Structures are given as C-alpha cells and as structure tokens.
Amino acid sequence: MRGQRYWWIGLLLAAAGCSRGPRAVPEVMAVETARLPDGPDAREWSSVPEHRAQLLAQDLVEPRLMEPSTQEVAVRALTNGAEIVFRLEWPDEARDDTPGPSRMVDACAVQLPEKIEPDLPEPQMGQEGRMVQIAYWRADWQAWTDGRGDTIRDLYPNASVDHYPFEAKPLEPGSAARQQMERLYSPATVSGNRRAGPRKSPVESLIATGPGTLSPAPSQDATGRGVFQKGRWSVVIRRPLPQGLGRDQRTHVAFAVWQGSRHEAGARKMRTGWIPLVRRAGS
Amino acid sequence: MARVFNWQIGREMSYWYPESRPKRQFAAVLDINKCIACQTCTLACKTTWTSGKGQEYMLWNNVETKPYGSYPLAYDVKLLEMLGGQEWDGNRYAGRTLFEAAPAGERVLGWRPGHEDYSYPNTGEDDCAGQVDHGEHLSLPHAQWFFYLARICNHCTYPACLSSCPRGSIYKRPEDGIVLVDQGRCRGYQECVRGCPYKKVFYNPLTGTSEKCIACFPKIEQGIQPQCFVNCIGKIRLAGWISRPENARPDNPIDYLVHIRKVALPLFPQFGLEPNVYYIPPVHAPESFNRQLFGPGAAQAVKTYREAARDPDLAGLLCLFGSTEMLVSRFRRASETVAGTDEKGAELVRVPLREPVVVRPARDPRTQLVRINCP
Numbered sequence: 001m002r003g004q005r006y007w008w009i010g011l012l013l014a015a016a017g018c019s020r021g022p023r024a025v026p027e028v029m030a031v032e033t034a035r036l037p038d039g040p041d042a043r044e045w046s047s048v049p050e051h052r053a054q055l056l057a058q059d060l061v062e063p064r065l066m067e068p069s070t071q072e073v074a075v076r077a078l079t080n081g082a083e084i085v086f087r088l089e090w091p092d093e094a095r096d097d098t099p100g101p102s103r104m105v106d107a108c109a110v111q112l113p114e115k116i117e118p119d120l121p122e123p124q125m126g127q128e129g130r131m132v133q134i135a136y137w138r139a140d141w142q143a144w145t146d147g148r149g150d151t152i153r154d155l156y157p158n159a160s161v162d163h164y165p166f167e168a169k170p171l172e173p174g175s176a177a178r179q180q181m182e183r184l185y186s187p188a189t190v191s192g193n194r195r196a197g198p199r200k201s202p203v204e205s206l207i208a209t210g211p212g213t214l215s216p217a218p219s220q221d222a223t224g225r226g227v228f229q230k231g232r233w234s235v236v237i238r239r240p241l242p243q244g245l246g247r248d249q250r251t252h253v254a255f256a257v258w259q260g261s262r263h264e265a266g267a268r269k270m271r272t273g274w275i276p277l278v279r280r281a282g283s
Numbered sequence: 284m285a286r287v288f289n290w291q292i293g294r295e296m297s298y299w300y301p302e303s304r305p306k307r308q309f310a311a312v313l314d315i316n317k318c319i320a321c322q323t324c325t326l327a328c329k330t331t332w333t334s335g336k337g338q339e340y341m342l343w344n345n346v347e348t349k350p351y352g353s354y355p356l357a358y359d360v361k362l363l364e365m366l367g368g369q370e371w372d373g374n375r376y377a378g379r380t381l382f383e384a385a386p387a388g389e390r391v392l393g394w395r396p397g398h399e400d401y402s403y404p405n406t407g408e409d410d411c412a413g414q415v416d417h418g419e420h421l422s423l424p425h426a427q428w429f430f431y432l433a434r435i436c437n438h439c440t441y442p443a444c445l446s447s448c449p450r451g452s453i454y455k456r457p458e459d460g461i462v463l464v465d466q467g468r469c470r471g472y473q474e475c476v477r478g479c480p481y482k483k484v485f486y487n488p489l490t491g492t493s494e495k496c497i498a499c500f501p502k503i504e505q506g507i508q509p510q511c512f513v514n515c516i517g518k519i520r521l522a523g524w525i526s527r528p529e530n531a532r533p534d535n536p537i538d539y540l541v542h543i544r545k546v547a548l549p550l551f552p553q554f555g556l557e558p559n560v561y562y563i564p565p566v567h568a569p570e571s572f573n574r575q576l577f578g579p580g581a582a583q584a585v586k587t588y589r590e591a592a593r594d595p596d597l598a599g600l601l602c603l604f605g606s607t608e609m610l611v612s613r614f615r616r617a618s619e620t621v622a623g624t625d626e627k628g629a630e631l632v633r634v635p636l637r638e639p640v641v642v643r644p645a646r647d648p649r650t651q652l653v654r655i656n657c658p
Contacts, residue, residue, distance in 0.1 A: 059388065100488045195491035
C-alpha cells in the first residue's frame with residue numbers, strides 16, 4: 001500500500017513537533033523572552049502558548065454589526081520586560097488592503113486598560129474617566145509600509161488623471177511652493193489628521209474613554225507587521241508593556257477584528273470582552 | 284432618538300439628536316427651467332475644491348439629466364425603492380422618513396455606493412424619457428421630456444451624514460447652518476457616505492477621510508455667493524438665508540420663493556432631512572415625477588412659475604438670480620426695477636424687470652444695404 005510505504009514521514013513530522021499546535025491556554029500568556037520577534041512568522045512563536053479568543057459582534061452601540069463574521073482570533077504574546085508583542089491570527093476569505101469608496105480594509109486591534117486595577121473600564125472602548133489604550137493595525141497601512149505607492153494609480157491602476165493644478169508649471173517638482181499648493185487640496189493633512197499620512201508604521205496608538213471618543217495617543221509607540229497567507233492574517237503588534245505588570249501578575253486585554261470585504265469598519269467589528277493577560281517566565 | 288419638527292413634511296419626526304437650529308440657515312434656490320447642463324458649476328467647484336489627490340472622482344457639485352441620470356449611479360431610485368411607499372396626506376407626509384425607517388442597529392436607512400457607481404457621472408445625459416413618436420408635437424407637460432438637476436450638498440437641517448457619524452466628526456455650524464466634516468477628527472468609516480441619501484459625502488482613499496461640499500464658507504463669511512452660484516452662466520441660482528415658515532419675511536428672497544410664493548421646493552422632502560437647497564420644478568415634466576422629487580406642492584409651484592410673467596414681484600426677484608456675486612439678503616421692487624440689498628438695506632444690485640429690446644431693421648438706412656448675421 002502506498003500510504004504504508006510513507007509511514008515514516010508522519011513519524012518524522014511528529015518528532016519535529018510539526019503536527020502539534022501550540023499549547024492552548026485559557027488566558028493570554030505573555031511569555032518572557034530576551035528577544036522579541038519582528039514578524040508573525042518568527043520561529044520564537046512556535047513554543048508560545050495560544051489563547052483562542054472568541055469574538056462577538058459589536059451590538060452595543062449604533063451602528064452595530066448585525067451579522068457576525070470572524071468567530072475567533074488566536075492570540076500569543078511575548079515580552080522582554082519593557083515591551084510586549086501580541087501575535088493575532090484569524091481566517092479571512094479575502095485580503096482587503098485597498099481602500100476606496102465602499103472598500104473597507106482588514107484590520108485588528110489590541111486594547112488594554114490604562115492602569116492595572118481590579119475594577120476594569122467598560123470593555124467597549126472604555127468609559128468616561130477610565131481610559132483604554134488601543135494599538136490598531138490596518139492592512140492598507142501595511143501595504144503602504146511594504147512599499148505600495150500613495151497615488152490613485154496605486155489603488156486603481158487604470159485611473160486616468162488629466163491634471164493636478166499643483167503639478168503645473170511654473171511650480172517645480174519638489175519645490176516648497178508646489179508642496180504648499182498640494183496641501184491646499186488635502187484638508188485632512190493640513191488639519192494634522194494622522195490618517196492622511198505620512199505612514200511609517202501600519203499600527204496607530206490610540207486612546208479612548210468610550211464609544212466615539214477614539215483619539216491618537218500622545219505617544220505613537222506601537223509598531224507591528226501583518227502577513228496574509230493561505231486565507232489567514234497573522235499580525236504582530238508591539239507596544240510598551242503595561243506599567244507595573246510584573247512576573248505572574250495579571251491585567252486584562254481585549255481584541256477586535258475587522259473584515260474589509262464584509263464592510264466592517266469603525267464600530268462595525270467583531271470584538272472580545274476583557275480577557276486576563278498574565279506575565280510568565282520563559283522556559 | 285429625539286422628536287423634532289420638520290416643516291417640510293408638516294409633522295414631528297424622529298431624529299438622532301434634539302432639534303437645534305442655527306442662528307441663520309444657508310439656503311439656495313435653483314431654477315431648473317433655466318439649467319442647460321453646461322457643467323460650468325461642476326467645473327467651478329472641481330477646480331476650486333476637489334483637484335487634489337484622492338479627490339479625482341469627487342463631484343461636490345454635479346448636474347444630472349432626469350429621469351435617467353444620477354451620480355452616483357441610481358443614488359435616488361435605489362433608496363426610494365428601499366424606503367417603500369411614500370404617501371402624503373395633503374401637506375403632511377404619511378410615510379416613514381429615513382430616520383424612522385432605520386433598521387435595527389442603524390441610525391438611518393441608507394446604503395453605500397460601490398466605487399464603480401461613481402464611474403459614470405454622465406449616465407443618462409440628455410436621454411429623453413421615452414421615444415418621440417411620429418406625429419408628436421409640443422404641449423405642456425411634454426409627452427417626452429428630460430431636465431437637468433444641478434445638485435450640491437443640501438446643508439440639511441437634520442443631516443443624515445451628521446447623525447450617521449458614530450464619532451461626531453460632522454457638525455452643523457451654528458452661525459450659518461453649513462454642514463462640515465471635521466477633517467482633523469474623521470476616521471473614514473464611511474458611515475456618512477452610507478447615510479446621506481443625496482450621496483454628497485465622498486471618501487478620499489488617499490487621506491482616509493470623507494469630504495463634502497462646504498458651501499464655499501470662506502466666501503459666505505465675506506457675504507459672497509459660492510463658486511457654483513457665481514459661475515452659473517444660466518443664472519439659475521440664488522444663495523441666501525431661509526427662515527422658519529412662521530418667521531418668513533416677504534423681503535427675504537429665499538423666504539419669498541419658498542415660504543410665501545411656494546414656488547421653490549426641497550428635493551425628496553419625504554426623506555425627512557429638511558434639505559436647504561430648493562428647486563423651482565420643471566414646467567414640462569409630468570406632475571407625478573415632480574411630485575416624487577419635490578413633494579405635494581410641485582403642481583402649484585409649476586402653476587405659479589408659469590404665471591410669473593404677470594407677477595412683477597416674482598418676476599423681478601427671478602431677475603436677481605445671477606445678477607451679483609454678493610449674497611442678497613433682502614430685495615425690493617420699485618416699479619420696473621428690482622434691487623437686491625444686504626441685511627442692512629444697502630443696495631448691492633439693481634436690475635430692470637424687463638431687458639430693453641432693440642430691433643434693428645433688416646435694411647441699414649445709412650448704407651442702404653441688407654444686414655446679414657456673420658457667423
């Protein structure tokens with residue numbers, strides 16, 4: 001029999017640990033390590049316990065998500081004592097990283113309470129006087145940081161543009177006068193909205209004190225990287241370790257996932273409640 | 284949801300926020316009968332505000348041919364179908380507004396056009412409602428017809444874009460009622476694009492924010508009409524201020540046309556937004572079509588407009604359209620002239636009720652030659 005002839009391959013894979021998934025844990029475990037991985041494919045992740053966080057449709061405030069999409073997100077975490085890296089992985093039918101009218105992008109977020117305390121703020125974006133910190137990764141920002149251009153032809157390759165007034169003579173390319181005129185047609189840039197770029201990281205640091213209050217954090221200290229492979233997003237988000245989170249101590253964390261092809265954006269998202277986050281010594 | 288009063292539908296209705304009217308409300312009247320769809324307004328706006336990167340497809344002002352034109356594609360018929368029956372009981376709207384018809388989990392009944400829906404801004408252009416058959420002749424309303432509908436943001440009293448935004452990034456200015464997207468606060472969720480039934484909010488994919496008509500507020504603040512008004516070669520537009528019906532002033536041009544003579548009507552009042560751009564309906568289109576677009580007052584508005592030639596005050600006011608770039612807050616007629624003034628009564632412009640007509644005889648008496656028109 002053909003199958004019997006290759007029985008040793010299965011044995012080999014099992015011995016290498018390939019057939020075993022990561023150890024499942026009921027809370028998010030931030031394992032101490034000397035070196036934090038840069039990407040979701042790094043070898044360090046293979047030995048980190050995984051928490052499979054169940055996602056719920058955001059149905060607390062309008063606009064609500066009425067049809068649930070992503071069921072769960074697999075979470076692992078590592079810390080070097082100063083920073084913490086979360087690795088989120090979830091299945092997604094399509095890679096949505098091109099924004100446009102009615103084109104939403106895939107995204108995920110990690111939320112932590114501002115302070116470690118037993119009485120937690122509301123898991124849905126915090127509450128008045130009880131701030132939450134959010135690190136938000138977007139697939140279109142990932143594409144930009146990976147090198148995609150920032151013109152309409154990078155989004156719509158067949159787009160035809162007759163004329164931009166700021167590209168007409170006598171304005172010289174790269175000149176201050178030309179840049180100043182271009183900014184006139186980009187009010188979000190002039191207003192200092194971080195969404196308008198320039199984008200150096202696919203992750204934005206945010207704070208919130210309730211639904212509708214999301215604002216840029218004073219310090220943009222989160223970074224990350226996302227990779228789409230075989231119908232799954234794997235994203236790492238790196239940010240400072242919550243202040244005071246010593247070994248074997250707990251705080252809480254929440255997650256959210258958006259699927260662009262299902263028109264999920266803003267409040268229309270799949271999210272978790274608070275999940276315990278514990279720091280553990282590495283093996 | 285709060286209960287608010289919407290005079291355009293003659294009743295109270297539900298809205299996400301309590302009633303809060305601005306100190307004064309920017310408004311406009313557009314005379315559809317004069318529009319030739321030259322798109323000068325469209326280009327005036329485009330070159331002024333939306334020539335930037337990510338704004339390529341945006342037309343804050345557009346002119347579409349009715350019945351078949353629409354930008355974005357089918358923005359109106361799609362929502363009319365979603366809303367279902369829209370019955371009026373006299374001047375009282377008996378159907379549901381978009382706020383009252385909002386499904387569970389939503390703030391407003393809406394839909395979001397796909398990017399391909401913005402790809403055909405001149406669909407239906409100059410297309411007649413039907414075939415002009417042999418033997419047909421002109422009569423009013425025309426057996427076959429079309430007309431041009433110029434559209435900007437309506438700077439609604441109850442904006443659906445504003446109520447749709449979950450983070451309060453859209454606001455209505457208390458000083459003039461102009462509705463703006465806070466470009467520093469918007470995060471590009473496109474809920475406003477979904478909520479606005481007129482589809483006059485546009486997502487900019489390169490800045491990640493939504494943008495819309497700003498009624499050229501830097502000009503309004505200086506007492507000057509917006510770009511699409513002053514560049515209109517057909518002189519179909521007049522910008523000004525509208526009062527609530529009970530406070531209507533006969534010397535306020537917009538009040539006079541909307542509240543007193545009721546010759547200018549809102550677009551799709553049944554949606555419940557109390558839009559502040561008003562239209563003099565086309566005289567040659569079927570009453571049923573005008574009624575669907577402009578509400579139950581459409582037939583009377585057409586009748587009043589057709590009699591304007593014998594109505595010196597109305598005719599005089601219509602002559603003020605396109606006569607000055609300044610905002611005309613008041614008007615007064617004196618015999619055969621009509622003057623537009625600012626709020627303090629200072630005269631801005633004076634025009635004759637009827638332009639003097641000069642007929643040149645076909646034969647030039649000096650040269651004794653027959654005159655010809657050179658091409």
